Amino acid sequence: MCQDDLVSDVWQRPERRSDALTKARIVEAAITILNAGGADALTFRALAADLSTGAGALYHHVANKGELLSAAAAEMMAEVLADAGSTDPATSIRALTAGVFDEITAHPWLGSQLVAAPWQPAVLQLFDRIGSEVTALGVPEAAQFDAASALVHYILGVASQYDASQHLDQADADRPGFIASSTSPLVGPDSERYPFLVRIEQQLVEHDDRQQFYAGIEIILTGIAALRDTERDSAVGGVQRQEHPCEQLHARTDNRH
Amino acid sequence: MCQDDLVSDVWQRPERRSDALTKARIVEAAITILNAGGADALTFRALAADLSTGAGALYHHVANKGELLSAAAAEMMAEVLADAGSTDPATSIRALTAGVFDEITAHPWLGSQLVAAPWQPAVLQLFDRIGSEVTALGVPEAAQFDAASALVHYILGVASQYDASQHLDQADADRPGFIASSTSPLVGPDSERYPFLVRIEQQLVEHDDRQQFYAGIEIILTGIAALRDTERDSAVGGVQRQEHPCEQLHARTDNRH
DNA sequence: ACCTGAACACCGTTCAAGT
DNA sequence: ACCTGAACACCGTTCAAGT
Numbered sequence: 181m182c183q184d185d186l187v188s189d190v191w192q193r194p195e196r197r198s199d200a201l202t203k204a205r206i207v208e209a210a211i212t213i214l215n216a217g218g219a220d221a222l223t224f225r226a227l228a229a230d231l232s233t234g235a236g237a238l239y240h241h242v243a244n245k246g247e248l249l250s251a252a253a254a255e256m257m258a259e260v261l262a263d264a265g266s267t268d269p270a271t272s273i274r275a276l277t278a279g280v281f282d283e284i285t286a287h288p289w290l291g292s293q294l295v296a297a298p299w300q301p302a303v304l305q306l307f308d309r310i311g312s313e314v315t316a317l318g319v320p321e322a323a324q325f326d327a328a329s330a331l332v333h334y335i336l337g338v339a340s341q342y343d344a345s346q347h348l349d350q351a352d353a354d355r356p357g358f359i360a361s362s363t364s365p366l367v368g369p370d371s372e373r374y375p376f377l378v379r380i381e382q383q384l385v386e387h388d389d390r391q392q393f394y395a396g397i398e399i400i401l402t403g404i405a406a407l408r409d410t411e412r413d414s415a416v417g418g419v420q421r422q423e424h425p426c427e428q429l430h431a432r433t434d435n436r437h
Numbered sequence: 438m439c440q441d442d443l444v445s446d447v448w449q450r451p452e453r454r455s456d457a458l459t460k461a462r463i464v465e466a467a468i469t470i471l472n473a474g475g476a477d478a479l480t481f482r483a484l485a486a487d488l489s490t491g492a493g494a495l496y497h498h499v500a501n502k503g504e505l506l507s508a509a510a511a512e513m514m515a516e517v518l519a520d521a522g523s524t525d526p527a528t529s530i531r532a533l534t535a536g537v538f539d540e541i542t543a544h545p546w547l548g549s550q551l552v553a554a555p556w557q558p559a560v561l562q563l564f565d566r567i568g569s570e571v572t573a574l575g576v577p578e579a580a581q582f583d584a585a586s587a588l589v590h591y592i593l594g595v596a597s598q599y600d601a602s603q604h605l606d607q608a609d610a611d612r613p614g615f616i617a618s619s620t621s622p623l624v625g626p627d628s629e630r631y632p633f634l635v636r637i638e639q640q641l642v643e644h645d646d647r648q649q650f651y652a653g654i655e656i657i658l659t660g661i662a663a664l665r666d667t668e669r670d671s672a673v674g675g676v677q678r679q680e681h682p683c684e685q686l687h688a689r690t691d692n693r694h
Numbered sequence: 695a696c697c698t699g700a701a702c703a704c705c706g707t708t709c710a711a712g713t
Numbered sequence: 714a715c716c717t718g719a720a721c722a723c724c725g726t727t728c729a730a731g732t
Contacts, residue, residue, distance in 0.1 A: 201696080224725065234698045236727075245725065295552045295597040304631060311633035325640045326652035328633070333653060336597050337590030340552040374561060376568035376585070383582045395583035396590060399660035406659045458715080481706065491717045493708075502706065 201233060203241040207251045214252060219289040222249075246297065253293040253302035256283060261309050269316035270401060274394075276309060277335060281393050284339050291339035307332045319408045327404045334400055338393055458490060460498040464508045471509060476546040479506075503554065510550040510559035513540060518566050526573035527658060531651075533566060534592055538650050541596050548596035564589045576665045584661045591657055595650055 199205075209230050213222050224245070228235040242248045260279045266272040284291040294303055311328035319327050371378045456462075466487050470479050481502070485492040499505045517536045523529040541548040551560055568585035576584050628635045 223723090225723090228699095234700095235725090236699070237697050239726075240696060292553075295594075296549075296600065298598045298600055304634065308631040308633045311637070315633065321637070322640075323652075324633075325637050325644065326649060327656065329649060330591065330653035330656045333594030333598070334587065334591045334657075335594065337552075337593035337595075340593050340597055341555045341590070343553065343555055374565040376565045376572065376581075377561065380568070380578070380582050383579075387582065392583060392586060395580075396587035399584065399587045399664060400591075400657060401660070402663045403656035403658070403660035406663070407656060480704090482704090485718095491719095492706085493718070494716050496707075497715060 201231065201237060201241060203251070206231065206238055206241055207248065207255060210248055211252045211255065214289045215287050219292055222289075249293050250297055250300045250302070253290055253300065254305065256287070256290055257302040257305050261305060269313045272313045273310065273317075273331070273401065274397065276313065277331070277397050278390075278394070280306065280335055281338065281390065284342055285389070288342045291342040295336055295340045295343075303332070303336070306335070314404065317404065317408070319404060323407050327407060330400050330404070331397070334396055338396070456489075458488065458494060458498060460508070463488065463495055463498055464505065464512060467505055468509045468512065471546045472544050476549055479546075506550050507554055507557040507559070510547055510557060511562065513544070513547050514559040514562050518562060526570045529570045530567065530574075530588070530658065531654060533570065534588070534654050535647075535651070537563065537592055538595065538647065541599055542646070545599045548599040552593055552597045552600075560589065560593070563592070571661065574661065574665070576661060580664050584664060587657055587661070588654070591653055595653070 206227070210222055210227055213226060213230065222245075224235045224238055228238060231238075238248075242251070257280075260283045261276065264272065264276045264279050266275055284294075294300075297303075307328060310331050311324060314324050314327045314331070315321075317327075377384065463484070467479055467484055470483060470487065479502075481492045481495055485495060488495075495505075499508070514537075517540045518533065521529065521533045521536050523532055541551075551557075554560075564585060567588050568581060571581050571584045571588070572578075574584075634641065
């Protein structure tokens, strides 16, 4: 595939005619396959065929399939994080996370991969970037780690719900990323099994995945802001905190106006 | 395996001597294998051998491996959610999520499975249960879905970080669930690549996974509590909200006392 | 050193044949 | 109807052989 390279690029840069196999070229080709056909389409045989080489040759440049997927995800993440600058940290976090969400929904294999390998470079990039913004937000040092990891974990959880590789019920065509569209899980005896889901079924059908994602980010940002204001008596800055810092939630429950 | 059954159970209930293959028995055997050897250990051949049958026989009771894993995860989740009762909803949510966290860290295959199949029964159980507690918490109906999904997504994100199947660097023996222990990712040129992670490296090494998980839950609970108090002007109760309901986070950033 | 591609080990799944 | 187990299709990975 790579029509561009064959037609124009070779002609413009004759010295690059040697199409030597490099890790960068392999990862690039892998991304093309992944974006086009999903996670299942990426095979060492298919990849080798696209690169006009043998399957074994790839192992001279990548250790195994895990490293290949990890590198592909890292490159995608780097692109997403590149265009997300802003002066205001909260705005940056919104733009950042929205960009990751868009990339995941556009390329479901990325969500699967982020979630499949713990703390691969792509996740570290995201974590570091969010951590920097959280710091800029004014969160005290002792809580920065907690705040950043809450955001990252939330994003990873959302990412996990967009894996298209495994279909438990392939009932209808239109499948919202959230909960199988209509009939199967919420009828008959499931009314007793899933009382909450049945009750909010209307929202479940009508809701917009992106709006829901944003709502979750706002919930966490609110919690982080409170974290910033309350962490003043613990003072020290060590890792250990005496108790869950949010007992006022429990307290407020009683005195409804 | 199954020493208990062979020794005592058969003797007590002679009428159950027919060890007919059923989905329940297959799932039970699968869980035994998964808990003992992890996700990679579960094979139709190994499972059939444990059940003293042929591999093909299993397909008369389960459609495929995905259904088997989904059923195994659902059973584990049902057990966890069974013992987590409390009168106070916030306390229930803490107990509930802590139980799920413990189960995932004890059996990493469960975390992988929760994250591998979108909206399988195990996740629906968790979502429904959390949604019920969120409702009891007094969150207005329009925001219950957002609140519950934020908590569930966070838990799924944490679950994704405990997958032991794929090791990117198997450097040291002790691997905290969080970020590879020490050397590899945070030395040399990575100081520039991961400035935030390098700065908080101390917390990264010393932190406790469970405390971090709790901290994230508290952050989200705080955000949910605020959601409950602020959603008063939007009034209607429909799905659509005009804007991110948490602009006061941005506002508060300026006027530090 | 880099590449080739057949071969190996191991999956999930199927299916003709038994009972 | 339920079970058997060999066979099929397809992986990731290896490795003797080439250049």
